[in-house]
Amino acid sequence: MKPQKQLSLLTEPLVRVVPPATGQLLKWIGNKHRFAQQIVSYFPNSFKVYQEPFLGSGAVLGTLAPEKAVGSDSFGPLVEIWQMLRDEPEKLKKCYKERWLAVAQGNKAEEYERIKAHYNAHPNGPDLLFLSRACYGGVVRFRQADGYMSTPCGIHEPISPGSFAIRVDEWHERTEGTSFLHQEYEKTMEEASRGDLIYCDPPYTFTQSILYGAQSFDLAHLFQVIQRCKERGVYVALSIDGTKRSGSMVCDVSMPSGLFKREVLIHCGRSMLKRFQMNGRSLEGEVVHDRLLLTY
Numbered sequence: 001m002k003p004q005k006q007l008s009l010l011t012e013p014l015v016r017v018v019p020p021a022t023g024q025l026l027k028w029i030g031n032k033h034r035f036a037q038q039i040v041s042y043f044p045n046s047f048k049v050y051q052e053p054f055l056g057s058g059a060v061l062g063t064l065a066p067e068k069a070v071g072s073d074s075f076g077p078l079v080e081i082w083q084m085l086r087d088e089p090e091k092l093k094k095c096y097k098e099r100w101l102a103v104a105q106g107n108k109a110e111e112y113e114r115i116k117a118h119y120n121a122h123p124n125g126p127d128l129l130f131l132s133r134a135c136y137g138g139v140v141r142f143r144q145a146d147g148y149m150s151t152p153c154g155i156h157e158p159i160s161p162g163s164f165a166i167r168v169d170e171w172h173e174r175t176e177g178t179s180f181l182h183q184e185y186e187k188t189m190e191e192a193s194r195g196d197l198i199y200c201d202p203p204y205t206f207t208q209s210i211l212y213g214a215q216s217f218d219l220a221h222l223f224q225v226i227q228r229c230k231e232r233g234v235y236v237a238l239s240i241d242g243t244k245r246s247g248s249m250v251c252d253v254s255m256p257s258g259l260f261k262r263e264v265l266i267h268c269g270r271s272m273l274k275r276f277q278m279n280g281r282s283l284e285g286e287v288v289h290d291r292l293l294l295t296y
Contacts, residue, residue, distance in 0.1 A: 021062045023163075025171045026081060026129050027138035028057035032201060032239070035266055036063035039199070039292060042264055044235050047197035053185035054201045055082065061199075062174045069178040072188040080125030082180040089172045095126035097161035103134065112153035120148050133158040189225050194233035200226070201239045223256050226295065230259070236295040239266070260293040 024033045032039060036059045043064070050066035052058070055073040073079050084092040103111045112134055119127035128149075132140050135151040143150055159167075181188065185202070192198055203217050219240075226236050238260070268290055 021059075021167075021170055021174060023159075023167050023170075024057060024059065025062070025085070025167055026057055027132045027140075029139060030201060030203070031057040031059055033057065033059040033063075035268055036060045038266055039237070039239065040064050042292060042294060043199075043237065044197060044296060047235060048193065048195040049197075051188055051192050051196055051198045052201075053188035053198065054203070055079070055180070056201060058082065058171075058175070060201070061178065062171055065174040067177045069175070070181060070188060070191075071175070071178050072181040072183050072185070074182075074184050076182050077119075077123045077125045077128045079180055079182040081129050082175070082178075084125060085168065085172055086175060086178065086180060089168050092126070092129075093161065093165045093168050096130055096164050099126070099130040100158060100161050100164075103158070109153050116149060123147070130158070133164075185222070186225055189229055189234075192229055192232070192234045195235075197235045197237070198229060199237045199239075223259060227256070227259060230295045238293045239290050240293065241291070255293065260295055262294040262296070264292040264294070266290040266292050 021033070024031065039060055040063050048068070050061070050064060050069040052061050052069070052071045053073075055061070055071045055078065058071060061069060061071055071082060081092070084095075099115055102115070112131075115127055116131060119131060128140070131149065131151070132138065134154055136154040137151075138154070139151055140149060141151045142148065185200070189198055189200075200222065202219070202222060222238075226238065229236050266289060
């Protein structure tokens with residue numbers, strides 16, 4: 001059954017309560033799964049079409065489970081995963097099971113490297129999905145020059161095909177009203193109409209340069225696109241670096257004056273990327289916060 005949404009008036013601190021998904025479909029840097037409920041609680045209590053132009057793991061989309069939505073991303077293999085979830089969920093389960101069995105029944109590291117080599121030669125969704133669940137630290141790294149996926153095999157065991165199948169069924173239901181498109185964020189946002197809601201979770205400028213496409217991301221241009229959306233009467237919510245650190249530097253991004261009407265600090269716990277960079281060592285003092293900026 002699709003999760004029921006309990007709506008109330010736009011008041012502090014919560015306006016919407018939605019049951020979260022029981023587990024992630026795929027792992028992705030910046031994944032908002034653990035605190036998507038908190039983000040969704042600040043969304044307007046009514047809107048037309050929900051739009052998510054930096055789809056990634058789809059954590060906020062899956063938590064909100066909107067009746068009508070557009071999820072898009074510039075990364076083709078990632079969008080392929082979501083399109084298979086919508087149109088061919090049984091095929092998605094089969095693809096994951098085939099790769100899981102190859103790793104489980106053979107030499108784990110060798111089979112993982114074989115799948116990674118196939119992905120790098122022919123970028124595709126099924127390989128990317130399994131690699132995201134089997135790679136070291138769940139951090140899929142891409143080489144800036146050519147997009148080569150370089151993360152080695154993880155020491156953990158990826159979830160079983162049975163557990164993954166359950167997640168596919170749940171996420172298929174939660175996203176049944178969503179169209180998944182392979183396109184740049186500007187196109188998705190420019191096509192939004194008055195009364196629509198856009199949630200932006202772009203690659204973080206200081207810490208996520210290993211993400212596909214993040215190397216060339218221009219935050220100033222995104223602000224311009226948000227301004228045009230605001231002028232058309234589109235609601236926009238933006239997650240961005242808060243008190244996160246990059247090395248010894250606190251990431252503090254300046255916002256254009258008057259663009260946002262409200263700011264909320266979202267507590268995100270410990271950074272998965274930082275844990276990867278520190279080889280699992282203690283993360284004391286590395287608590288992450290995001291700024292949730294709202295045009296409404």
